[in-house]
Amino acid sequence: xxxxxxxxxxxxxxxxxxxxxxxxxxxxxxxxxxxxxxxxxxxxxxxxxxxxxxxxxxxxxxxxxxxxxxxxxxxxxxxxxxxxxxxxxxxxxxxxxxxxxxxxxxxxxxxxxxxxxxxxxxxxxxxxxxxxxxxxxxxxxxxxxxxxxxxxxxxxxxxxxxxxxxxxxxxxxxxxxxxxxxxxxxxxxxxxxxxxxxxxxxxxxxxxxxxxxxxxxxxxxxxxxxxxxxxxxxxxxxxxxxxxxxxxxxxxxxxxxxxxxxxxxxxxxxxxxxxxxxxxxxxxxxxxxxxxxxxxxxxxxxxxxxxxxxxxxxxxxxxxxxxxxxxxxxxxxxxxxxxxxxxxxxxxxxxxx
Amino acid sequence: xxxxxxxxxxxxxxxxxxxxxxxxxxxxxxxxxxxxxxxxxxxxxxxxxxxxxxxxxxxxxxxxxxxxxxxxxxxxxxxxxxxxxxxxxxxxxxxxxxxxxxxxxxxxxxxxxxxxxxxxxxxxxxxxxxxxxxxxxxxxxxxxxxxxxxxxxxxxxxxxxxxxxxxxxxxxxxxxxxxxxxxxxxxxxxxxxxxxxxxxxxxxxxxxxxxxxxxxxxxxxxxxxxxxxxxxxxxxxxxxxxxxxxxxxxxxxxxxxxxxxxxxxxxxxxxxxxxxxxxxxxxxxxxxxxxxxxxxxxxxxxxxxxxxxxxxxxxxxxxxxxxxxxxxxxxxxxxxxxxxxxxxxxxxxxxxxxxxxxxxxxxxxxxxxxxxxxxxxxxxxxxxxxxxxxxxxxxxxxxxxxxxxxxxxxxxxxxxxxxxxxxxxxxxxxxxxxxxxxxxxxxxxxxxxxxxxx
Numbered sequence: 003x004x005x006x007x008x009x010x011x012x013x014x015x016x017x018x019x020x021x022x023x024x025x026x027x028x029x030x031x032x033x034x035x036x037x038x039x040x041x042x043x044x045x046x047x048x049x050x051x052x053x054x055x056x057x058x059x060x061x062x063x064x065x066x067x068x069x070x071x072x073x074x075x076x077x078x079x080x081x082x083x084x085x086x087x088x089x090x091x092x093x094x095x096x097x098x099x100x101x102x103x104x105x106x107x108x109x110x111x112x113x114x115x116x117x118x119x120x121x122x123x124x125x126x127x128x129x130x131x132x133x134x135x136x137x138x139x140x141x142x143x144x145x146x147x148x149x150x151x152x153x154x155x156x157x158x159x160x161x162x163x164x165x166x167x168x169x170x171x172x173x174x175x176x177x178x179x180x181x182x183x184x185x186x187x188x189x190x191x192x193x194x195x196x197x198x199x200x201x202x203x204x205x206x207x208x209x210x211x212x213x214x215x216x217x218x219x220x221x222x223x224x225x226x227x228x229x230x231x232x233x234x235x236x237x238x239x240x241x242x243x244x245x246x247x248x249x250x251x252x253x254x255x256x257x258x259x260x261x262x263x264x265x266x267x268x269x270x271x272x273x274x275x276x277x278x279x280x281x282x283x284x285x286x287x288x289x290x291x292x293x294x295x296x297x298x299x300x301x302x303x304x305x306x307x308x309x310x311x312x313x314x315x316x317x318x319x320x321x322x323x324x325x326x327x328x329x330x331x332x333x334x335x336x337x338x339x340x341x342x343x344x345x346x347x348x349x350x351x352x353x354x355x
Numbered sequence: 356x357x358x359x360x361x362x363x364x365x366x367x368x369x370x371x372x373x374x375x376x377x378x379x380x381x382x383x384x385x386x387x388x389x390x391x392x393x394x395x396x397x398x399x400x401x402x403x404x405x406x407x408x409x410x411x412x413x414x415x416x417x418x419x420x421x422x423x424x425x426x427x428x429x430x431x432x433x434x435x436x437x438x439x440x441x442x443x444x445x446x447x448x449x450x451x452x453x454x455x456x457x458x459x460x461x462x463x464x465x466x467x468x469x470x471x472x473x474x475x476x477x478x479x480x481x482x483x484x485x486x487x488x489x490x491x492x493x494x495x496x497x498x499x500x501x502x503x504x505x506x507x508x509x510x511x512x513x514x515x516x517x518x519x520x521x522x523x524x525x526x527x528x529x530x531x532x533x534x535x536x537x538x539x540x541x542x543x544x545x546x547x548x549x550x551x552x553x554x555x556x557x558x559x560x561x562x563x564x565x566x567x568x569x570x571x572x573x574x575x576x577x578x579x580x581x582x583x584x585x586x587x588x589x590x591x592x593x594x595x596x597x598x599x600x601x602x603x604x605x606x607x608x609x610x611x612x613x614x615x616x617x618x619x620x621x622x623x624x625x626x627x628x629x630x631x632x633x634x635x636x637x638x639x640x641x642x643x644x645x646x647x648x649x650x651x652x653x654x655x656x657x658x659x660x661x662x663x664x665x666x667x668x669x670x671x672x673x674x675x676x677x678x679x680x681x682x683x684x685x686x687x688x689x690x691x692x693x694x695x696x697x698x699x700x701x702x703x704x705x706x707x708x709x710x711x712x713x714x715x716x717x718x719x720x721x722x723x724x725x726x727x728x729x730x731x732x733x734x735x736x737x738x739x740x741x742x743x744x745x746x747x748x749x750x751x752x753x754x755x756x757x758x759x760x761x762x763x764x765x766x767x768x769x770x771x772x773x774x775x776x777x778x779x780x781x782x783x784x785x786x787x788x789x790x791x792x793x794x795x796x797x798x799x800x801x802x803x804x805x806x807x808x809x
Contacts, residue, residue, distance in 0.1 A: 058387060058406040065363020065403075066426055077388075097552075129589035136587035145555055145592070150579050156545050157580055160552020167508070167534065167558060190545025197540070281366040283399040296388075352590035353624050355648040 035246035040313045046088065046245045047305045048323050050080035053104040054302060055331045056113060057276075060103065060120055064280050068339060069120045073134050076104035078275035081301035082207055083108040085248025086175060089256050093170070097145040097158040098177035100135040101207075101274075105177065109142040113330050117338035125341040129348060152185030154178060155204070159191040162202035162265070173259040174202045181212025183226055189233075192265065196233045201259035203252070204230070204267045207242065213278040214286040226269035235265050242270030243299040273299070357437060358407045360391065360430040362416070362423045365401050370425055372396045376418045383411045385432055392418075392429070409434050471732035474680035477639070478672075484665040492634040492666055493523050493599075493655065496641035497561060499671075501531055504559065507645055508535040510550055511563030511600075520565045521601060521660055547573030547598070551580045554596040554650075561645060564600035567616050567654060573598075574619075581650035582625030597644045599653035602630070603695065603745050604782060604793060606658065613782035615746035617693070620652045621722040621755070627676055628723040630654040632697035634664030636720055639674025647676060654722075656695045679726035681733070685713035688803050689733040691756055692743035693719040696794065699775075700743045703799035712807055722752060727759045734760055738769035739806040743799055748776040770806040775799050 038046065057075040064073045076083075079101075087108040090096075098105045106116050111127065119126030120134050127137040135149040145161060148154040158176025165172045182188065183206050195202050206226045210217055217224050227237030236258070240251040248270065255266035273295045277284055309315040365372065375393040379385060385405045392403040412433035416423055423429065487495070501507045508531075513520045515528040515538040528536040539546040543564065550560040564570040570577065581594045603615035620628045627649055631637040637655070644651040666672070682697065683704050692700040697718050704714040715733050719725060734740050740760055742753030753774035760772055778792045 055387065055406075058404060061404065062363070062406045066361055067364055095556075127589065128587055128591070131589050132587040138584070138588035138592045140591055145552070146584070146588070148580070150575055153548060153575065153580055156548025156576065157552035157555070159545075160549035160554075161556060162552075163549055164553040164556040164558050167553065187544045187548060190540075190542040191549065193540055193542065194545060194549060277401075280401075281399055282401075284401075352586045352588075354627070355585060355593050 035241075035244060035250045038246055038249075038308075042088070043305055043308055043313060044315075044323070046081075046084055047302065047309060047320075048327060049084045049087070049108060050245065050302045050305065051323065052113070052327045052330060053080045053084070053107050055327050056107060056117070056334065057103060059331045059335050060117070061276065061280065063117075063121065063335060063338070069134070070122065071133055072100065073120065073280045074101040074278065075276040075280075076101055076274070078295065078301075079207060079209060079242070079270075079272045080104060081245040081248050082205070082242045082270045082272055083177075085245040086203075086205060086252045088245075088249045089252035090173070090175065091256075093143060093172045094256070095143045095145055095158075095161045095165075095172065095174045096177070097154045097161060097174065098147070099151060099154050099179060099182060100147075100149050101179070102135065102137065102147045106137055106139070106144060106147075109139065109144045111137070111139050111142050111144060113334040114337040117334035118341050121338040121341075122343065123338060123341035124344045124348070125337060129352075130344040131348065131352065152178065152182040152187050155182065155185070155188045155191045158204075159195050159200060159202055162195065162200035162259075163198070166198065166200050171260060172201070173256050174200075175205060175256075176202055177205045177207055179212060180206060180208040180210070180217050180221065180226060181215070183229060184212075184220060188229075192230050192233045192235055195265040196230070196235050199262060199264035201262070202265045203255045203259055204235075204265060206267065206269045207272055208269055209272050209274040211274070211278070211286065214282070216286065227267055230265070230267045235267055237267035237269065239269045239271060242272035243295075243301045244304060245301055357412065357434070358409065358432045359428045360403065360405075360432060362425050362427045362429050363394065363401065363403060364425040365394075365396055365399050369396060371422045372425070374416050374418060374420045374423050374429060375400070377414060379411050381411055381414055385409055385411050394423075403429075405432070407432055410437075412437070469728045469731045469735065471681065471729040472678040472726055474678065477674060478635075478667045478669070483668040485668050486663050487634055487666050488661055488663050489631075489634045489637045489655075490521070490523055490525075490660040492638035492664070493641055494525055494527070496638045497524070497645070498527060498530060500642055500645040501527070501535060506557065507559045507561065508537060509561045509563060510537040510539060510546060512539055512541055512565050514538060514563050519563070521657060523655075523660070524563065543569050543572040544576070548576040548580060550596060551576050551594060554581070554594045555584065555592055557595070559595045559597075559645060561597045561599060564598065566612060566657075567600055567602040568612050568614055570598065570600070570616070577620070577626070577650070577652065578623055582623050585649070586625060593648050594650050595648045597641070597651045597653055599641070599644075600655060601657040601660070602654035603656055604777075604789075607784060607786065607789060608782075609784045610781035615744070615777065617654055617722055617744065618746050618751045618755075620654075621725070621752060622750075623723075625650065626723060627651040627721065628654065629676060629721050630656075630694040631720055632659065632692075632694050632718050634662070635666045635672075636674055636680070636718070638666055639672050640676065640720060642671075643673050643676050646673075651676070654694065659695055659698075674720070677721045677724045677726060679729040680718045680720055681715060681729065682718045683714065683716040685715035685737070687713045687737055688739040688741065688807055689715050689717060689730065689737045690741050690743060690799065690803065691717045691719060691730055691753075693722060693752070695745060696743040699794055699796050699799050702796045703803065706796065706800050707803055710804075710809075712803060712809065714803060719752075725755070725759075727756070727763070730756060731760065731764050734764050735767045738767055739803075740768075740772045741775060741799065741802045741806060742772065743775045743794060745777045745793060748774060748779055751776055770808065773802040773806050775802050
């Protein structure tokens with residue numbers, strides 16, 4: 003689609019400040035998102051590409067036995083964290099579940115530190131003691147990395163409680179999946195967040211499968227934007243493969259929270275190309291389905307075609323970005339392969355302060 | 356430079372697999388994300404995806420090959436125009452496991468030199484004492500800490516308007532307002548997780564559970580979210596939080612409201628577990644818990660709430676966490692207990708004294724980290740030990756004490772350690788049965804006499 007034919011949707015944004023009613027969860031899936039500037043498209047491309055290349059490398063290193071245990075890759079879902087991050091302000095907190103590598107990279111956490119944690123080395127962000135699912139950064143306001151499905155929703159509501167308590171104007175972004183959305187504590191959290199008008203954006207990353215269970219086989223209400231209706235929490239369905247749509251929705255949601263109006267739900271309709279974890283038999287969906295998503299909706303390809311089309315970047319320009327990203331990933335992999343394991347004395351540290 | 360494609364593993368335990376088919380041919384141009392091949396095991400099928408770009412120069416393992424070892428080079432990708440030799444480079448291997456560090460620190464041999472904590476030094480001589488209930492002592496501790504630190508707040512069911520289901524938070528709403536004394540919906544799992552999230556940012560929540568029986572709904576956050584985060588974050592993110600409320604049996608409230616969770620929480624590294632038996636310890640320990648940078652499980656007892664005790668009139672009275680108190684000195688036998696168990700222990704010691712047995716009674720006060728040194732020092736003197744608790748026998752606090760004594764003071768024992776515990780049954784409702792299910796003074800007296808061979 004030609005870029006020039008699209009109109010700026012500043013008007014849409016203004017209209018969206020009206021509060022969606024409880025009974026009518028606003029569906030914005032088909033609305034035209036605000037265009038990015040050239041620089042924003044370049045930034046989004048670079049950040050999404052970094053996550054993809056990082057995850058591809060992590061998958062490769064897992065295959066080589068350098069990464070152990072669980073390893074949940076974010077490939078296909080990159081537009082969600084990158085679009086959200088583009089709407090955040092410094093100080094806003096992020097918390098998520100176990101599929102967390104992309105979130106950490108989007109927060110600006112060091113790729114070397116993340117990769118070295120995956121390989122369980124001393125230079126890992128948790129000194130090798132957390133693993134793929136458990137990394138944190140006080141500096142970048144990233145609160146994990148949680149392995150108990152749904153726990154991050156209560157914890158993320160607590161981050162918002164702290165913002166409210168301190169009246170600091172910050173917003174907490176709590177990511178969870180379509181699977182976690184069926185946990186009881188999610189609704190306990192929704193209730194308290196709306197009751198006390200806590201500044202938290204609940205980002206439901208609906209990638210269609212909770213492990214191997216399709217949404218339709220696990221959820222009585224498959225429109226996750228409606229999950230807050232009985233608590234009067236507004237919700238939207240968002241094309242989570244289009245980074246512009248994500249940022250648009252994120253801006254509305256975050257502003258809603260910052261204005262003291264309480265929580266907001268964003269259902270990001272996305273897709274994971276890889277298995278749930280590395281040992282996924284992939285019997286629950288067809289290859290055609292995966293292939294179709296990759297070919298027609300890939301979040302990175304969408305930006306790439308804009309860069310080459312409307313923004314008139316050359317293949318060489320993009321190759322330079324690719325090379326820069328690849329260097330970061332290769333450095334990370336190199337570091338994570340050769341950094342020593344934690345000193346055995348580390349077994350006994352960091353249990354109590 | 357050429358790049359080797361290695362046979363990947365589907366799981367950490369996979370050692371070999373079958374190369375089912377190649378989806379690219381030699382000479383094909385490859386870009387990142389292209390699927391090169393499919394591998395399979397008896398459990399799963401996986402696609403091998405390209406990470407690097409170039410030309411698929413050589414396929415070294417043909418489609419249909421069985422039992423290909425993990426990390427064997429299966430193909431080589433080359434840059435455009437590059438020629439490759441068939442010899443693959445050596446692949447980096449996974450690190451060899453490091454020998455486990457010695458666990459000698461935790462299971463040392465017989466202890467010769469141990470020092471008991473002298474709790475008498477906690478209060479300066481001549482300090483004025485006031486008579487207050489444990490209920491008031493707990494309230495005062497919270498109020499004092501809330502006055503000192505604006506980050507401390509109380510959250511839980513009925514803590515504000517109702518003034519506390521057991522009136523522990525009486526008056527706090529009036530002094531500190533609804534922002535710092537927060538009534539929650541009935542939603543233990545949710546508010547416990549929320550409070551942990553707030554604590555991760557540095558606030559200092561005091562979470563009141565109406566009873567620890569209800570905290571079973573929240574135990575995932577107490578353990579997985581609060582206790583483990585410091586370790587999982589490599590020491591970066593702490594969780595300064597107090598979980599408090601009545602624990603164990605009250606009176607005639609049935610099986611679901613009467614469980615003692617001390618042993619459960621005491622097993623978890625990353626938690627501190629405190630359980631006071633009197634008003635002074637309750638005040639000093641709760642203040643210490645609120646100031647502590649770690650998650651503290653503070654187990655109270657409903658029956659003790661109304662008991663009056665002497666509390667030092669000191670501006671900042673703190674009892675150290677992790678130190679036991681010798682509640683009564685004696686030379687013949689050591690009785691170790693905590694919380695309401697101390698009532699049975701001290702009454703039994705009185706009765707035993709009248710029969711010529713001088714029991715030393717130790718109040719653990721903190722269950723984790725346990726002040727086992729004070730217990731061992733006493734057992735080295737008396738050679739005999741009885742433990743008293745209301746919790747169930749298997750894997751109980753008494754079991755731990757018994758094991759520690761056996762490992763570290765075996766040579767000092769003149770008789771096997773004896774445990775007095777709640778009976779191994781769900782708590783019955785009927786008054787007579789409930790009485791039978793709980794420990795009592797006569798059982799403690801009997802146990803002491805048996806270890807003294809009297």
